[in-house]
Amino acid sequence: MSDPSEFNDQMLSLGLARVSEAAAVATEGLIGRGDEEAVDQAAVDAMRGALNELDIRGTIVIGEGERDAAPMLFIGEEVGCGQGPEVDIAVDPLEGTTLTARDMPDALTVVAMGPRHSMLHAPDVYMDKLAIGPGFAQGIISLDMSPTERITTFAAAKGCKKTEVTVCILQRPRHEELIGEVRETGARIRLIADGDVAGVIHCADARRTGIDMYMGSGGAPEGVLAAAALKCIGGQIQGRLMFRTDKEKMRGRSAGITAFNKIYARDDMIRSEVIFAATGVTDGSLLNGVRRADGFLTTETLLMRSKTGYVRHMRCRRKT
DSSP states (O other): OOOGGGOOHHHHHHHHHHHHHHHHHHHGGGTTSSOHHHHHHHHHHHHHHHHTTSSSEEEEEEOSSOGGGTTSOOTTOEESOSOSOEEEEEEEEEEOHHHHHTTOSOOEEEEEEEETTOBOOOOSSEEEEEEEOSSSOTTSSOTTSOHHHHHHHHHHHHTSOGGGOEEEEEOOGGGHHHHHHHHHHTOEEEEESSOHHHHHHHHTTHHHHOOOEEEEEEEHHHHHHHHHHHHHHOOEEEEEEEOOSHHHHHHHHHTTOOOTTOEEEHHHHBOSOOEEEEEESSOOSSOOOOEEETTEEEEEEEEEETTTTEEEEEEEEEEO
C-alpha cells in the first residue's frame, strides 16, 4: 500500500465529484432513447476524460473488463495527469445502462478512490453479497447462514418481528429460490431492476429508505464500490466471489485471488481510507437525475469521505 499520508482525501474529493458529474452530464441527451451502447460509451468517455485531468497517478482496479475490452475503462488502465499521489480507482461509469436507455429510476455514475493497493482487485465475475446498516455487532449475520437464519438473527438484534424486516434483492431469474425463501420467513422484499450499489447504500439509512438488508448476487466490481460507500457512511457488507468456469478462475488468479471461497468483509475489500462519489442520471430514491431546463444542466451528487464520515449532497447547475 502506498503511504496513506500522501492521500489528501479532502483535496481530492471535489475533483472526484467532478468526475462522476461529467459522466452523468454526458448521458443527458441519450436518456430514454433506447441505445444502451451509445449512452454507456458517452459515460465512459466523459469519465476517462475527467479522471485524466486530476493530479493523480491512478490505476483502475475495479472497472469494466480486461485491457482487450477497451475503449471501456479497463482493469489496469492508468489515468490521471501522471503527477501526484498513486491511487486505486474503482468505477462504474454508468450503473444502470438499461435503466438509462429506458428512462427508468435509479441510474447512477459511480467512482471511488483510495491509496494505491488499498482496494480488493476483484475480477469481473459475480459476487454473492450480503449487507446491513450500521449499529449492529460486527459479523452478526454471514453469507454462511441461510437466508432464513440471516433474517431471524437480524430481527432479534433489531428487536423487531421478522415481518418488519425488508430485504432488497435484484430481480433476476437466478434469485427465484432466494426470493421464495425470504418470503417464507414473512419478511418484505424490495425488488430492484438494476443498480445494486444503490441497493446496498439504502441499507445504511433504513429509517429513510425502509430497507434493512441486501441479499443476492451481482457484479463483483459493484460489490467493491458498495463496500467503499459503506466504509464512508457505516454498515457491513460481505462478499464471496463466484467462479463459474475455469476461465473465470484464471481471471481470478490473474487478479491475485487464491482462496476462491473466501468471504470478504467490508474492510477486506477497502483496506484504507476512501472517497466515494455518485451522481444521479435518472431520478431515483438516492439522487435526482440530470436535468436540462432554461439553458442550464442540473446535477445532484453524493460525495463521501471515510476518514471523517463526511457526507455531502451537492447540487450543481451549469450553462449548456
